[in-house]
Amino acid sequence: MNKSIQYILILILFASCEYLPTVKNDEVVIAKVNDKFLYESDIKDVLPPEISKQDSILFIKNYIDTWAKEQLLLNQAEINLKDETTSFEKLVSDYRSTLYINSYKEALVLNKLDTTVTKEQIENYYLSNHQNFKLNEELVQLKFIYTNKNRSDKKELIKLFKSNKKEDLDSLKSRSLEFKSFNFNDSIWVKYNDLENRISALKDLEKNQILKKSNFIQKEDSLGLYLITIKDVLNRNEIAPIGYITPTIKQIILQKRKLELLRKIEVDLLNDAIKNQNFEKY
Template sequence: MNKRYSFYLILITSTLLGCNKVNITVDSDRVPVMSVNNEVLYADEIENILPANITGKDSVNFVENYKKNWAINILLYEKAEQNLRSTEEIDLLTEEYRKQLIINRYQQELISQKLKNISNDTLINVYEREKTNFILEDPIIKGVFVQIPSKAPNQKQLKKWLTEMNDNTLEKIEKYCIQYASRYIFFRDDWTPYSQVDKLFPHHVDWNDPILTRGLVEQKDSISTYFLRITGKANPGTIEPFEIALPKITNILSQGEKMNYIKSFENSLYNNAIKKQKITFFLSSEE
């Protein structure tokens, strides 16, 4: 039973518990669930927030609670409007808050667009300048991991290719893996936490184990042979590689550029508005 079918079955079950006829205008393209005054709750609104793995009685309870809370919010709002003497201040605050949200969203998009255009030289300069702030907390590696059935053919040849590791042997390794490997991961260009790779082996290998300095790690169990060819490694406490530090570099630039860029943009916007006579001064601040 798919999620959508299950959801509508739950919805029908819960809705039948309190079904009554009312004359309400509804969207003909949607499935109405309930209404309070002139507001309508539709099935898709509940479906969008229904947790993925919820089932059975929990699903029914979730739907019923959501419907009840939805109705209570509308009724409370109605009661508050009836009893508050004035909502003018709230309306003003709401409008101001809305304006600020729109402005903030636009500023974020401006900064995001500007950061996309940052040159690689700028990123490298920040990396070199701030190196002492980019320190690795956990070991990372680059390489190739291969797991093959224990009876797979030509294992010695595969081991030889992994040891040599060049463009020519890499192509041979890939072809071999496609045909025989039960699992293989090529991450020669991607720094990866060592802890993630270590979990792929049947037996834990400590980061300080000398075997990791040999470049090729091999393990076996009753069903598989495991190979890890290490092409790059970095110790905790050392400076992060540029690729790992890049998100932090971007954040530094974002914080540094944000105020200057936004201020410059605002001044430009203001001055252009004056030139185009979009702004009218009724009183001068000059003596």
């Protein structure tokens, strides 16, 4: 702890009506509640970095008061809940064991788990389990432009947008800085709800007016002009396309690997204990 913080602690201690500078295990005691002690090092561990001297004084005072209240409440709880002590101690012991075990497992997984998932593995899993990936919401593929509705080249822009020619699409992409927002990648599947939130003008239309394949929509509002082409639609309960579901499949494969690895670790640990006579059944 730097000298300025030590100085602040000394000031606080002197300001206290019970200033008792105590040293225990070579550490300065900052506060005491019954047989519990708060040490200088405890304050150092929680003090935010780069805090000003004035803020440090307030922070330390509040921390000491909070610590004291917790100790007093804990003391009263231990006195008044003596009948529950055994069950509480078991809960604490169980939690401590679980915390250690899970932390150790996570460390082993982090060190040993193969996190590489190939395209072939994803495709094989999808082919074997595609019926499990039914959609619970509509998906669309689309391109759109949102731009100024008063632009002088509106007719030309609409013509370019409706065209299927690559050179016309390239022309639109080269002018993308003119648009308020846009999407030209109509190979990506998008949730219909996300689309509706992004393009507010669609909220005025019925869903069945929008969710049509090869559907062109031209819509204006007070802010601008929307040009939208719905390339393709997938409805609820249809099978999700592999491109859309790939991140989910990857997580499923990794989770299965993780569980298999943990089972193997547990079996090997048990077998080693039996082999080395560290575990015996009676």
